[in-house]
Amino acid sequence: MTKATNSKGKKEKDGSKVWQFLCSVKLAVIIIIVLAVSCIVGTIILQQRTPEDYIRKYGEGLTKFFSAIQLTDIFHSYWFALLLVLLCVNLGCCTVKRWRNTILQIGFLLTHISIILTLIGCFIDLQFGEKGGVNVYEGKSVDYYLRRGDYKKIPLNFKVYCDDFLIEKHPPKYRLVSYVKDKDRQRNLPVKIGKKNKIPGSNYIVTIKDYYPDAEYLQEPINISSDPRNPAIYVQLVGSEDVAAEGWLFAKGRNWYNDPRRGLKIEYLWANNDEDFEKLIKTAGKSHRPELNIIVDEKNIHKSVIIEEGKRFSIDNTYYKIEIKEFTLDYVNRSKPLKEQSPNNPGVRVEITGPQGIDSRWSFAKYPDYWDQAHQTKYKDIKLICYVPDDFSLASKKLRIVQNKNGKQAFSYIKDEKVISITDWEINKGYDIGETGQQLQIAKYFPSYSVRKEVVRKSDNHEGHDHMPGEHVGNPAIFVEIDGPRGKVEEWVLSQSPAMWYPDKNFALLYERSGMEVKDYKSILRVVENGETVLTKTIEVNDPMKYKGYVFYQSSYDPEGEKYTGLQVTKNPGLVVVYSGFILLCVGIVFIFYVKPFLRRKLKKGQKVENYYSEDEIAAEHIEQ
Secondary structure (H helix, E strand, O other): OHHHHHHHHHHHHHHHHHHHHHHOHHHHHHHHHHHHHHHHHHHHOOOOOOHHHHHHHHOHHHHHHHHHOOHHHHHHOHHHHHHHHHHHHHHHHHHHHHOOOOHHHHHHHHHHHHHHHHHHHHHHHHHHOEEEEEEEEOOOEEEEEEEOOOOOEEEEEEEEEEEEEEEEEOOOEEEEEEEEOOOOEEEEEOOOOOOEEEOOOOOOEEEEEEEEOOEEEEEEEEEOOOOOOEOEEEEEEEOOOOEEEEEEEEOOOOOEEEEOOOOEEEEEEEEOOHHHHHHHHHOOOOOOOOEEEEEEHHHOEEEEEEOOOOOEEEOOOOOOEEEEEEEEOEOOOOOOOHHHOOOOEOEEEEEEEEOOEEEEEEEEOOOOOHHHHHOOOOOOOOEEEEEOOOOOOOOOEEEEEEEEOOOOEEEEEEEOOEEEEEEEOOOOOEEEOOOOOOEEEEEEEEOEEEEEEEEEEOOOOOOOOOOOOOOOOOOOEEEEEEEEOOEEEEEEEEOOOOOEEOOOOOEEEEEEEEOOOEEEEEEEEEEEEOOEEEEEEEEEOOEOEEEOOEEEEEEEEOOOOOOEEEEEEEEOOOHHHHHHHHHHHHHHHHHHHHHHHHHHHHHHHHHHHHHHHHHHHHHHHHHHO
16 A cells, blocks of 8 residues: 555656656747748858858868758758647646636636637747749749748649739939040930039039930941952842841851751851962861850859750769750750741750759850849759850851952852852842852942931931930930030930940940839749639739649749749648638737726725625624624
C-alpha cells in the first residue's frame, strides 16, 4: 500500500511539473524571444535562394552550416514550426490554468483563443501555403506556376488564359534640356515660342522659333562628291512582273539584304584595288556563324561554341553540362522553318545541368540581359551570350556585287558556297540571277551617298487649331535658334532624336519625354476547367482574381513588347483561421475595455443592495428580542 501510494504520488508530482512547465510565463517569454531573434536572422540571411547565391555571399562552409540548421528557409523550417506549436500549447495551458468560471473572464478567454488561432493559421500557411509566379503571353494560357525558391513547376489542375493585356498611359509630356559641357551643367528650359532663354554662366541664348505637334524628317538621298567616300547602290530585285524588293546597299555600312522566302542573300562590297576585286569576285568565302558564349566569372572561364541544335558539351573545371535545344532568328515567329525567318530577334535556348537539376534558359542576341531579368535562374554564376552576325543568312544562294575605284564593277552568283557565274553590270540594266527566276537591276550609284533632311508636319488633321508647345499630338518638334560664340544657328530638335549640338561642341539641346508613362496595367484573365470557362475577371494591382484557394495578383508586365503579363500566385489555407483570430481579438478587446467595466459596476451595485437588506434584517431581529 505504501509503495503504491508513493508511486501514485510520484506520477502526480511529475505530471504537476510538466503542467507547471507548460503553463510557465517564463516559457512563453523564452519562446517569444527565440521567435523574434529568428525573424531578425531571417531578414539578415538570404532566404530561399540557390546554393550558388549562398556560396557566393557566405562561402561554402557557412552555406553547409546554414542549410544543415535550415537558416536558408527559416520560416518554413521544422524548428520554427515547432516553436509556433509550443507557443500555442503554452498559451492554451495558461488559459486553462488561469480561467475562472465567471462572466468577467470572457474577454481574457477570447483574446487568448484569438492569439492561439492566429498562430495556428500562421503555422498552416508556413507549412502548406504556396507562393510563386508565372508569365502569361497575350492570347496564351498556363496550367502551372513556378514556386518561389526552387522555381519548380506546380500544376494548377486548371488553365488560366490571358485574353488581353491592357496598359493605360499618361498623356506624354516633354521637356527641353540644355547642357553646357565645360560647366557640366544642365538646365530645363521653358518651351514658349518667341521667348529668349539666357543660359546662366554661359554665352548661349536659346530662342524657340516654331513648334510642330507631330513632326517627321523628310529625307532625300543625294550624292555630294564624285570621290568614292561612301559608295552606295540602289538595288531592285525584279520578279516575273513586279519589283519584289528594292533598297539602298552601302559598301561601308549595311551592305547586305537577306531574302528568306527566296533563299537569297545580296551583298555589296568595295575593293580598294584590282587584286582585291578579283579575289572578291572569284571566291565564295565563308560567312560567320552564330556562336554561344559562356562566361563563368568566378572561375575565369570564357568559352565559345558554334550554335548547333542538339550539341552537348561540358564546361571545363565545373559540374555543368550544356545542351543547345533550339535556335531561332525570330523568337515571336519561331514556329516557322528557320530558313523562312527574318533576324528580328535571334535567340538560343539551352539546358544547363548541374547540382540543382536542369535550368532551361533563353539568350537573345539583341537583348542579352532580358531573360535573366524577367525570369529566375538556378545558376546565376553562368552568363550566356548569343552572338548572331548582323549579315548572317541561311540562304544557299548568294549574289555578290563588287566595285572598285578604277571603274570595275561585276557581280558573282554563288550557290552552295561555289561561284556559278560572274557578270559585269551597268546602271539600269536587268540581269538574270541564275535559275532563281529573279532579275537584278542596279538603278542608282552614288559614290558619296548623303541625305538631305527636312522637318515637316506629319499630319494636318487639326487645321484651324493653334497647338501650344504643351499640347502634343504625336512626335513633337521645336525649331530653335542658338546664339553663341560662333554666331547664330537654327535647327529643328525632334523629341525622339539625339541631342542637337552647337558647332563648338560645347552646348547641346535635347527634347525628351519626361515623367511616368505607364499609368496602370490590367489583364483580362479567364479560368478554364474541363474545357469550360468558369471565371473571367479583369485584374489590376490590388484587385486580384481568386479561384479554388489560389489568388492571382497583377505583379508585372513585359516592358519591351507589352505582350505578356506577370502574375503572382499565392495560396494561403490558413488565412481564414488568422482572420477568425483577428475577429475574436477585436471582440475580446471590446469586452475587456467596455463590457467588463459595465458588468463590474453592475455587480458591485448588486452587492451593495444585498448588504443593505442584510443589515435591516439583523436590526429587526434585535428589536424583536
